Every structure is written in structure tokens, then in C-alpha cells.
Amino acid sequence: MHRSISAAVLVLLSLFSTVSMAQTAPVTEQITQLSNIIEKDIAQLPMAKGELKALTEYRINQKTDEMRVLIKELMAKPEANKAFLTNLISNQIKFTDQALQYIRQDIKQLQAQLGQKNDNELMIRIANREHQNIDYQQEQLQNIQWADKLGIDTSAEKTALINQLTYRADRLASLLTFSQSQLKAAIVAATEAGKAVTSAQTDKVAQLKVLMTTSSDNLAKTIDLLDVLKQNTAELKQTLFQVSGDITHDVLNFAVASSLIEQWFNVAQKQLVENGPxxxxxxxxxxxxxxxxxxxxxxxxxxxxxxxxxxxxxxxxxxxxxxxxxxxxxxxxxxxxxxxxxxxxxxxxxxxxxxxxxxxxxxxLQDTLSNFASGMMILIYRPYDVGDLINAAGVTGKVSHMSLVSTTIKTLDNQRLIVPNNKIWGDTINNITAEFQRRVDMTFGIGYSDDIEHAEKVLNEIVHNHPKVLKDPEVTVKLHNLGESSVDFVVRPWTKPEDYWDVYWDITREVKMRFDAEGISIPFPQRDVHIYQTKAE
Structure with a gap:
């Protein structure tokens, strides 16, 4: 049952003739006439041999295609006779099943001849028969879909079709992998032969190329049918992909590549038209x-x-x-x-x-996740917040930005440092501005000859008169230490955290100026050196 480009052309011509015929005779009458012709040709097929057999198969396919176009047209008409359609579709299922049995029997006969003749030529004939087989399986699937619309029970036919397709797909996958290994061996042999390559070797390579191309196309169509029937085809698709990749890499020439590109373009165009909206x-x-x-x-x-x-x-x-x-x-x-x-x-x-x-x-990202975990701990326990002045990870500055991964700190000299959170959380955190009050610790020394009470009075006046020193807690001014060269007072006023350095600098400056004005000395370290002279003996 040969299907070729000329057959496709005849089918297209039949579409135009069907339209003109429908104007003079009902579609049902045309279907009946075509059915009678097909039945007569099928009856003559067992007795046909050689070219007559091929011609009879071709005629059966041609008339079948014309009739299926009419059936499709009739199925689309709501006013169509349902009883006629039910009987017609049931007959189509039986006819397609008989055609599939005929092709499978022919394939078995060809397979029995392997080893007796040219195996590559027989394999190509078998692959062509497989191609015809898949065409009829596609028609059988369409018959089942039509029957489902008419309410005909097709569970048995559907199960049989799934079993046929599954078995056939497995055989095609095996044929593909086997042909692939044969093709690689043939290419290696032809390459090693170089200029001494024989025509038999080149013919073998060409035949194996055709065989693999045909088998790949048959397997792809079989996979498509199994997908429509909602079967698992992942392993088959993997085999097809691997083999197709090897074909593209090893044996495709420019003509075949151009054909594939044209085929892909046509498929893409069809998909765009059908699925684009x-x-x-x-x-x-x-x-x-x-x-x-x-x-x-x-x-x-x-x-x-x-x-x-x-x-x-x-x-x-x-x-x-x-x-x-x-x-x-x-x-x-x-x-x-x-x-x-x-x-x-x-x-x-x-x-x-x-x-x-x-x-x-x-x-x-273990280190990043460690920073993230540290950021979560900082988020929960809140040791500092944006705007706080902190000392952590060896850095002192104001927190300008925080994230779960890092903390951005502006130092007192306006440098921007981005510190990972795990460095901060794993170290001592000193939040300088966490409290509302901060003590300023200062030490001032006077000479041993200076008046202690006078110096203490001056220091108290300076501290208490500063506007940014808090009244509560109480200021501490006490004699703290008798040093080697000075008498040291500790001065500890309290202020707001943001006023810390203003108080520190202002009081230090005022103490120097007042001590100078009051005649109080600020000694610096000094050491007495005694020189003894002795006469040499």
C-alpha cells in the first residue's frame, strides 16, 4: 500500500472534486460509491502480483483517502444521519484493522527473508511498510475518536491499538540503535578505506542513512500517537533524541539538513496557526x-x-x-x-x-547562610539598630544600614564599612548609644605644691557650669591618685550620648584655661638626677 507524494496530490485534487460532487449528489451516496470500489479492489488484492499488486494497493489508498475526507465533512454536519455514521465508522474500524493485519503479515514475510538477500535493502522495505503501518494506525486513532463522538464503545479497539503501538515502538527503538551501530561501523570502514573505498561500502552507508531516517520518522509518529493515548513515552523520546543527535552529527548532508529545516519550519508554521491564538x-x-x-x-x-x-x-x-x-x-x-x-x-x-x-x-553558600543565621539572631535579640553608635568586630562607628547578611557602619572619620553579620555576632558588641545617659571619664593632675581644695573647687565650678552636663546623676570630682609627679583628680560628669565628645573637649579646654588663670600648675613627668663626683685612685 504505497503512499507517495503523487498520492498526496491526488488526495488534494479529490478534495476539490468532492466539493463539486456534493453540489449534485449527497455526501452519503459518494461515500457508498467509494466504499463499493474499495471492496472490489480488496477482493482482487490476494490474486494480484508485482506491479498489479502495487497498483491495486495504491488505488485502495487513494479511494480510502477520498472517502475519509468525505467522512470528516459529514461528521462536521449536525444534520447528518447518526445511524448511517455509526454503521460507517464501525466498518471503518474493521477495515483499518484488516489493513493493519495485512501489513503486519507482509512485514513478517520480509523479515523471514533476512539473511537470504541484501539485508539493507530488505530493512528499507520493512521500514517503508512500517511507515504505511503507522499511517493506518493514525487513521484507526481517528476512527476511535469519531466513534467516541458518536457514543460507540471502543475500549477494546483502544486497548488493542495501545498494545500494537507499544510493541511497535519498542521494535523501532531497537532497530534504531542497531542501525546506528551498523552505520558507525560502515562509516569507519569507508573512512579507513580512503580512496580504495568500494561502491558496495558507499551504498551500504547510503542505505543505512535512509533506514535510520525512515525509522526515526516512524518512531516519532508512534510516540505522537502514544502521547495522544496518554501513555508514558519518556524512555522512547530519550532513545529518539540520542539517535537523532548522532544522525545530525555524523551523516546528514546539506540536502537532508535543508529538508529537515523545511520540515521544522512547516511544523512551526502549523503549530503557530493552530496553537498561536x-x-x-x-x-x-x-x-x-x-x-x-x-x-x-x-x-x-x-x-x-x-x-x-x-x-x-x-x-x-x-x-x-x-x-x-x-x-x-x-x-x-x-x-x-x-x-x-x-x-x-x-x-x-x-x-x-x-x-x-x-x-x-x-x-x-555555607558562609552566606552563616551570615544569614547571625542576621536572624541580631533581628531577634536587637543588640543594636540603625543609627546606633557601636563598637563591634574591631570597628567603631554609626550603623547606617542593616540586612540579614551584613551591617553597614560609618566610622567616625566617615568611612563606610560593610561587616558580615557572623563577624559581629561572634564578637563582643558594644552599643555606645543604647542608654540615654553616658559618663565622661577624665583625669586632671596638679602639682604637689598646689592647693588641693582650691583645685577641687575650680573643677566643680567648671563641670557644673557646663550646659550639657546632666544634674542627675551627680557629678563626681575626687582626688584619685598620688602619682610620681602629680596629684590626680578624677572628673566624671554625666551627659547624653550624643553630647559626649562636646562635654569632653569643652571641659578639657576650660580646665587648662582656668588652671592657668588660677595659678594652678599642671605638672609634666620629671625625674631628679643626682651627680656624685669621686676622685680617681
Missing amino acids: GLMFKTFIFLLILFTASLLSKVAQRIVAKAVSNSKLKFSKLLQDFFISLSGKAVFTIGLLVALSQLGIELGPLLAGFGIAGVIIGFA
């Missing part, structure tokens, strides 16, 4: 959901920002930023998952993949 609509819905999720995430961030800023719990700046960022990202993530589901993507395997990727990333 649906795909565009799904893409529009996907983008619309993402846009809506983006807006909702911003709204969620504003609501959460207002809630945490006005909360009586007094969240830290880091905790506020964390909740605000988390709320926005959570809303957008939910929107993204919903949008992906609209594209037909299964979320279960996707989430499982994210989980596995998370484990891998976790091992790769």
Missing part, C-alpha cells in the same frame, strides 16, 4: 497575573510597613525591613506560581526541583 492568550494571562501580583506586593508592603512602624512592640529597623520585604516577595511568589500554572506547568515537580536546588545552594 491560545498561546498568545495564555501569555497575556501570564503577564496580567504577574502585573497584578507586582501591584499587590507593593500594596502589601505599604500595609505591613504602616503596621510595623506603628506597632507597640517597637520593632527594630532590621525587623521592619524584614517583614516589609517578606510580605512583598511572598505575594509576588504566589502570583508567579499562579501565573506559571496558567501556562500548563506542573507546580509539584517545579517545587520539588526548587527544594533540591535549595539543598545544593545551601552547601555551596
Whole structure:
């Protein structure tokens, strides 16, 4: 049952003739006439030999294609006679099943001849028969779909078709891998022969190329049918992909490559025509959901920002930023998952993949996760906040920004340092501005000959008269130490943290000026040196 380009042309011509015939005779009468012709040709087929057999098969295929076009037209008409269609489709199922049995028997006869004649030529004939077989299996699947629309029970036929396709796909996969190994060996032999290569070797390579191309096409069509019947074809697709990759790499010439590109273009064009509007609509819905999720995430961030800023719990700046960022990202993530589901993507395997990727990333980013954990501890225990002056990890400065990974500190000389959180959390944290009051510790010395009470009075006046010194707690001015060259007083006023250095510098300056004015000396370290002279003996 030869199907060629000329047969396809005749089918197209029959489409135009069918339209003109339908204007003078009902479609049912045309189908009946074609059915009678096909039955007569089938009756003559067992007695036909050689070219007559090929011609009879060709005529049966031609008339069958014309009739199936009419059946498709009739199925689309709501006013069609259901009883006639039911009987017609049932006969089509039986006829297609008989055709499949005929082709399978012919394939067995050809396989029995392997080893007796040219195996490569026989394999090509078998592959062509397999190609005809898949054409009839496609028609049988269409028959089953038509029968389902008419309410005809096709469970047995469907099961039989699945079994046939599964067995056939397994054989084609084996044939592909075997032919691939044979082709590689033939190419190696032809390459090693070089200029001494024989015509038999080149013919063998050419025949194996044709065989693999035909077998790949047959397997691809079989996989498509199994996909329509909702069968698992993952392993078959993997085999086809591996073999197709080797074909592309090793044996494709420019003509075959051009043919494949043209075929892909035609398939892409067909898919665009058939699925383009649906795909565009799904893409529009996907983008619309993402846009809506983006807006909702911003709204969620504003609501959460207002809630945490006005909360009586007094969240830290880091905790506020964390909740605000988390709320926005959570809303957008939910929107993204919903949008992906609209594209037909299964979320279960996707989430499982994210989980596995998370484990891998976790091992790769151990230091970053350590910083993240330290950031969470800082977020919970709040040892400092944005704006605090701290001394941590050997750095002193004002906290200008915080995240779960690092803390940005501006030093007193206006340098910006980004310190990892695990460095800070693993070290002593000194929050200089955590309290509302801070003591300024200063030490001033006078000479041993100076009046202690007078110096103490001057120091008290200086400290108590400073506007930024707090009245409570009480200022401490006490004689502290008798040093080697001075009598030392400790002066300890209290002030606000932000006024610390102003008080320190102002009082130090005022003490020097008042001591000079009051005649109180500020001794510097000195040492007495005694010189003894002795006469030499």
C-alpha cells in the first residue's frame, strides 16, 4: 500500500472534486460509491502480483483517502444521519484493522527473508511498510475518536491499538540503535578505506542513512500517537533524541539538513496557526497575573510597613525591613506560581526541583547562610539598630544600614564599612548609644605644691557650669591618685550620648584655661638626677 507524494496530490485534487460532487449528489451516496470500489479492489488484492499488486494497493489508498475526507465533512454536519455514521465508522474500524493485519503479515514475510538477500535493502522495505503501518494506525486513532463522538464503545479497539503501538515502538527503538551501530561501523570502514573505498561500502552507508531516517520518522509518529493515548513515552523520546543527535552529527548532508529545516519550519508554521491564538492568550494571562501580583506586593508592603512602624512592640529597623520585604516577595511568589500554572506547568515537580536546588545552594553558600543565621539572631535579640553608635568586630562607628547578611557602619572619620553579620555576632558588641545617659571619664593632675581644695573647687565650678552636663546623676570630682609627679583628680560628669565628645573637649579646654588663670600648675613627668663626683685612685 504505497503512499507517495503523487498520492498526496491526488488526495488534494479529490478534495476539490468532492466539493463539486456534493453540489449534485449527497455526501452519503459518494461515500457508498467509494466504499463499493474499495471492496472490489480488496477482493482482487490476494490474486494480484508485482506491479498489479502495487497498483491495486495504491488505488485502495487513494479511494480510502477520498472517502475519509468525505467522512470528516459529514461528521462536521449536525444534520447528518447518526445511524448511517455509526454503521460507517464501525466498518471503518474493521477495515483499518484488516489493513493493519495485512501489513503486519507482509512485514513478517520480509523479515523471514533476512539473511537470504541484501539485508539493507530488505530493512528499507520493512521500514517503508512500517511507515504505511503507522499511517493506518493514525487513521484507526481517528476512527476511535469519531466513534467516541458518536457514543460507540471502543475500549477494546483502544486497548488493542495501545498494545500494537507499544510493541511497535519498542521494535523501532531497537532497530534504531542497531542501525546506528551498523552505520558507525560502515562509516569507519569507508573512512579507513580512503580512496580504495568500494561502491558496495558507499551504498551500504547510503542505505543505512535512509533506514535510520525512515525509522526515526516512524518512531516519532508512534510516540505522537502514544502521547495522544496518554501513555508514558519518556524512555522512547530519550532513545529518539540520542539517535537523532548522532544522525545530525555524523551523516546528514546539506540536502537532508535543508529538508529537515523545511520540515521544522512547516511544523512551526502549523503549530503557530493552530496553537498561536491560545498561546498568545495564555501569555497575556501570564503577564496580567504577574502585573497584578507586582501591584499587590507593593500594596502589601505599604500595609505591613504602616503596621510595623506603628506597632507597640517597637520593632527594630532590621525587623521592619524584614517583614516589609517578606510580605512583598511572598505575594509576588504566589502570583508567579499562579501565573506559571496558567501556562500548563506542573507546580509539584517545579517545587520539588526548587527544594533540591535549595539543598545544593545551601552547601555551596555555607558562609552566606552563616551570615544569614547571625542576621536572624541580631533581628531577634536587637543588640543594636540603625543609627546606633557601636563598637563591634574591631570597628567603631554609626550603623547606617542593616540586612540579614551584613551591617553597614560609618566610622567616625566617615568611612563606610560593610561587616558580615557572623563577624559581629561572634564578637563582643558594644552599643555606645543604647542608654540615654553616658559618663565622661577624665583625669586632671596638679602639682604637689598646689592647693588641693582650691583645685577641687575650680573643677566643680567648671563641670557644673557646663550646659550639657546632666544634674542627675551627680557629678563626681575626687582626688584619685598620688602619682610620681602629680596629684590626680578624677572628673566624671554625666551627659547624653550624643553630647559626649562636646562635654569632653569643652571641659578639657576650660580646665587648662582656668588652671592657668588660677595659678594652678599642671605638672609634666620629671625625674631628679643626682651627680656624685669621686676622685680617681
